[in-house]
Amino acid sequence: MPELPEVETVRRTLEARVLGRRVAAVRMARPDVVYELDEGGRGPARRATTAKRKQALLEGQRVGRITRHGKQLAILTPDGQGVCIHLGMSGSLCVVETGKPGNDGKPNQTSQPSKADHVHVAWDLGGGREVWFRDPRRFGGLWTFNQEAQLHETRWGRLGPDGLVITPKQLHAGLSRTQRALKAALLDQHLVAGLGNIYVDELLYATKLHPRKLASEITKVESGRLVRAMRRILGRAIEAGGSTLRDYVDAAGQAGGFQTQHRVYGRGGEPCRGCGKPLGTTVIAGRTTTACEGCQLGATLTGER
DNA sequence: CCTTAATCCTGGAAGC
DNA sequence: TGCTTCCAGGATTAAG
DSSP states (O other): OOOHHHHHHHHHHHHHHHTTOBOOEEEESOGGGEEEGGGTSSSBOOSSOHHHHHHHTTTTOBOOEEEEETTEEEEEOTTSOEEEEEOTTTOEEEEEETTSTTOSSSOOSSSSOOTTTTEEEEEEEETTEEEEEEOTTOOOEEEEESSHHHHHHHTGGGSOOBTTTOOHHHHHHHHHTOOSBHHHHHHOTTTSBSOOHHHHHHHHHHTTOOTTSBGGGOOHHHHHHHHHHHHHHHHHHHHTTOOOSSSOOOTTSOOOOGGGGOSSTTOTTSBOTTTOSBOEEEEETTEEEEEOTTTSOOOOSSSOO
């Protein structure tokens, strides 16, 4: 669900609340969302005992820092042990004060949906404070590692540069070697990490580039424009606390505000803020795509403009 | 290579 | 109101 600005907002709000605290206990309601990177990182590590898996989830350890690459987070201990967190589509990390009604982390018994539902892992920080990993759709997951190098070797090193630090040269190199639609290339985390459907559409509108333009035809100058606009849009979205479309909230339970600044995402059929013509909607790389056919330069790919 | 569709799931919204 | 259908911020895989 969350893209770079939402994940960065979670990183900041979470770090402010857990830095330096010790994990008193770990609850694993759904062990199948937890993977071990030193066991290949693929399937659930069935051999490890529950006690061992809780240790891997930092039981007894102190929280050193929280880092991010693209849409993924990592909670690290001072000695380099850690947990990588990918929120997927519906995942969230939330700091809760236990003892309050509905905050016991157990699935609620009523028919009313509750934020305590789908809490797969909970870190008890003592003092009545817990961090919950919730993920109703379970497209996300947790990956434990003993050394930070494992995280980079098996996961983050395979991603492209982060959207906030990628250079025009790097982006141009990535785009020039693929014969795909520009939008499909920008969604590819191996090329640039952190963009999802919302921010790619906003980025392409801001740079007046057509989503179906052939990625390899993007010039160095256009790559420079893309990088500048990417930093600006992602930066502003972070300032606004991310985009809340449905249920995204940060670690403090706060919704984002950037959705009111969207120019194209979710506005199909509504007038373009630039020229007034209705924004068009198509599907590219399996994703709903909204763009202005007038303002964004014509496609050089697959027929229609 | 590149594209699409299916897949993993739940739940909110829209349609009838 | 109630039931059904569609759709969704992601990422991988298989099929064409």
